[in-house]
Amino acid sequence: MDDKLIVSSSPHILDDDTTQRIMLDVAIALLPATIAAIFYFKGSAATLILLAVLTAVATEALVQKIMGRPVTINDFSAVVTGLLLGLNIPGSAAWWMPVVGSFVAIAIVKQIFGGVGHNFMNPALAGRIFLTLSWTDRMTAWITPGVDAVSTATPLAALKEAGASVPANVPSLMDTIIGNTGGSLGETSAILLILGGIYLVWRGVISAKVPGIYIGTVAVLTLLYSGFDIQYMLYHVFSGGLMIGAIYMATDYASSPVTPKGRMYFAFGCGLLTTLIRLFGAYPEGVAFSILLMNVASPLIDRYTSPRVFGEVK
Amino acid sequence: MKMKFVTFRGGIHPPEAKEATEHLKTEKAVEPTIVVIPMQQHIGAPCEPIVQAGEIVKVGQKIGEAQGFVSAPVHSSVSGIVKAVTDVPVATGNEALAVIIESDGKNEIDPSIKPKGDIEKLQPKEIVDAIKEAGIVGMGGATFPTHVKLSPPPEKNIDTIILNGAECEPYLTTDHRLMLEKPEEIVYGLKAMMKAVGVKKAYIGIENNKPDAIEVMLKAIEKEDEIKVVALQTKYPQGGEKQLIYAVTNKEVPSGGLPMEVGVIVSNVATAAQIALTIKTGMPLIERVATVTGKAIKNPKNILFKIGTPVNKLIEECGGYATTPGKLILGGPMMGNAQHTDEIPAVKGTSGILVFDQEQAKQPNPRNCIRCARCVEICPANLQPLYISENSLANRMEQAENYRALDCIECGSCSYVCPARRPLLPSIRVAKNQIIAKKREQKNNK
Structure with a gap:
């Protein structure tokens, strides 16, 4: 049996919380606000947020593959970034805006600097600022909530x-x-x-x-x-x-x-x-x-x- | 019971996991047929064996002579015949010199074992000498020779002794049981220490997850004006020497210094009980209590064993393994050492034998540090473990030193809380060892 005993440095017990659990918690915490966004800004909101999240996760996987790093999309950190970016654009935004925003956030701000934990700026915010500076009109075209959205x-x-x-x-x-x-x-x-x-x-x-x-x-x-x-x-x-x-x-x-x-x-x-x-x-x-x-x-x-x-x- | 619970800054709350043994009375282990007694069971110089193969020895007879001041003699825990004096595998993972004795089952006591007399009549030096000759070491697990602690340089003004009954390591219940079962011995041993050092003030610190022990100890000190029981918040590492001193006296042991810098000596409740036994009967440290527990142990127990009893025999006595063992730890899960075999002797510092199943033994997969700063929040030494670790892993030892790696008390709280499962403490240990090695080298070159 001797060769089956694991020998490692102390401590031998660990807390239950993991990176994955923490990121999942942030996503859970954002859920009510996400539902409200869809309630107020209808279908366009759902599409935009979904595109932001999907792009973030896909970009993370793609860049990690290209850079030969282990793919860590299961830690949910890309989901959180995508979700935050999606929640940070106006309801009037075009479909490609969350895509560009999430790509910039994940590829440039997060992965190029070494992935989760190494980004020196908040990726979602940097993505938002990138969009605001590049397409200022579109990023500030605020609309009223509801189906007959008018600019406001x-x-x-x-x-x-x-x-x-x-x-x-x-x-x-x-x-x-x-x-x-x-x-x-x-x-x-x-x-x-x-x-x-x-x-x-x-x-x-x-x-x-x-x-x-x-x-x-x-x-x-x-x-x-x-x-x-x-x-x-x-x-x-x-x-x-x-x-x-x-x-x-x-x-x-x-x-x-x-x-x-x-x-x-x-x-x-x-x-x-x-x-x-x-x-x-x-x-x-x-x-x-x-x-x-x-x-x-x-x-x-x-x-x-x-x-x-x-x-x-x- | 109205008491204020004192504590320190930082710390963690791991699951206590003491249910399995905290209500179980201490049991005496079956007489071992063979004991393997290592010549080094303490911090300091190893002993020289003074018996040879074929020699007849008695219970309590000295078989290893201390070498130098920081060392502690070892004694036979059985009567019988010395089978060999040879290198054997020990708990450090290496081999070390040990005396192997086959018991004759008669337990004949060595004629040198005599009561030392009443502490009122003993001189301080006589008490310290008795402790030294009895090979008593810190029984909380650190195994620092107790007589050295009780011999502070004359310029240090020691005014307080603190007995550590915190037992903050999860799973372990030996100190808890001892406080319930032998409170008078603990108080007697404490009074002997107070006399030895000439102090008039002592505290017994106990975590508040052991209200029964607090109650029993309060009763035991009813007539003692100079001794107080202090209830400590249940938090790891509450039993850390510096943390305990801070909680009880509000004094910080200076960085790099010893408790005596703030006039305090800390000792364990089990050490105190052993001192009482030695003074009352003359018997040296030849047996102690360990908690044998964990998911992979069939019947967990608090077990009184003779020093040198093989660990696997003690496990057998607890019904053996309940499942395939995954990890065997001597001590607690936070600071204990994992072993590669159970064929090693249990010694003076063995406070626990903890066996995990294979699931619990699984090694985590470290990920990127996410800078959550939980390690910074909980570090009882107020360090920034993430930066020490980062520099250590990048072999930037000077930077690690600047982040005060040497102040780390190796409690493991940082590794415990890390959500990215990073090897914080192991990498900090590497830094500490390298920094100390470099300092030693520089000193030698001068």
Whole structure:
């Protein structure tokens, strides 16, 4: 029997959570918002999201085959990237846009840099920015929810026009919370995105601190800017990509710091930049750019926030 | 019972898996016919054998002489005849010198075994000498010679002794049972240690998953003003020396330093009980308790065995294997060592014999690090295991050292939580060994 005993280094037991399980959890958490997207934006949403996911997975398999790496599509990370990208485009997008976006996200941002864990930017966000910069008109052609989709302005665009107060032409606050408003497919229903976020915190996949600090920073800064107009602040919190960005993208492992303190600075930086872009930048929305900028700063943040080693004498 | 549960930062909650044996009374193993007693069962220099083949030995007779201060003598656990003094396979995976004794079954006790007297009357030095001569080592598994711990340099001001009853390793229940079955011995041994070092303050730390042990120990110290029982949060590695000291005293042992830097000596409850036995009867360390358990063991038990009993005999006594064994671990599942054979002797540091089935023994398939930072969150030493490991695997040992590889306590929590199944601890160990080897080399070249 001796040759059958396995000899390996300790520890000899492992936690149940695996990369696969974590990615699956993120996909599960995004499910309510995905269903809402299909409910509000109908069939076109379903097609676009499906195309994004399928392209992401196919690209991952293809690139890994070409590069001679083991194919790891069963870890669900490509599914998550595809899903996030699909949720980040408008309902009016052409069918080839999610395809191009997912391809760029997986092939260029993720696989060329070494695959899962090595991407220094969030692949889905980088894909979204690539699309926005390449086809700005198409990526900002927002439509109203429903079958007779007509073009509309997002609540954030209306806020930007009006300055530091809530204009009359914005949808009701309730509509922005439940998602019955213009915007990217999956970003509009704040309440369902929060629901998924609670699931992720409960499963231990993310810490509530990152979205909490991110959203909190935006809330405080917009409150100050508007002279304590709570309604104005609430519109900023519940509209645009803040919820999906703060809960699902600023918490991306690979592209954020690993130190507990670093993650908090990262979240604060995201909130600060988002507010600055929204209030003073050329675009009405700044979530995607803010997170990407902070992604790039992550290694630096890590370096300056190394935890004090137990028993370290300084 | 109202108690505050103290703890440290970080740590993990692996399944405790203690149900199989925590309620089972300690059983005495059947008298072994042959014992194989290695000359090194401790951290430090191996012993020199002082008996030869053909010689008759008695129970408690010294058969291996300690070499140097950091060493501990070994004694015969049976009476009988020395069959051989030779190299045998031992738990380290190598071969090492051992004395093989065939028992005559009579258990005749060596005439040198005499009670040492009352601790009130013994001088501190007499207590330390008795412990040294009895070959007592840390019985939690680290096997550091206890007399060395109890002989701090005079400039170190030791004011506290902490007894470790945390038993934070999953599966193991020997300390738990000992606290329930021999609380007075533990307290007696602790008082001997306090006298030996001249301290007036002692704590017994117990995890709160053993409320019965906490209750029993509280009762045992009712009349002792200088000893307190501290309830610890159930969390691995709560029994780690530095973690235990922090939980109990709120003091951090400085990086690279020993507990005595903060005036503390930590010892295990089983070590204390052995000290009591040695002082009361004069008997050296010749037997101890191990938890024999795991899915592949038919009837898991807490078993009192004579040092040198072959591991496979102890497994046989627990009904043998329930299924084809996949992995045999001496110690607990977090820090124990996997063995390639069961034909090795159980020794002074054998606190557990854990056998997995083949399913549990399966090796995981490591994937890319996803930078989830769980290892950073749980590291009790506040390290960043992912970076030490990454640098170690890329052979950048200086970088690994900059990330403070040497502060790793090798608890294995990082490997445990890693969702990508990366070999974090094994690669950090490689870094530590190489960094230490390089330092030694530099020192020798000077």
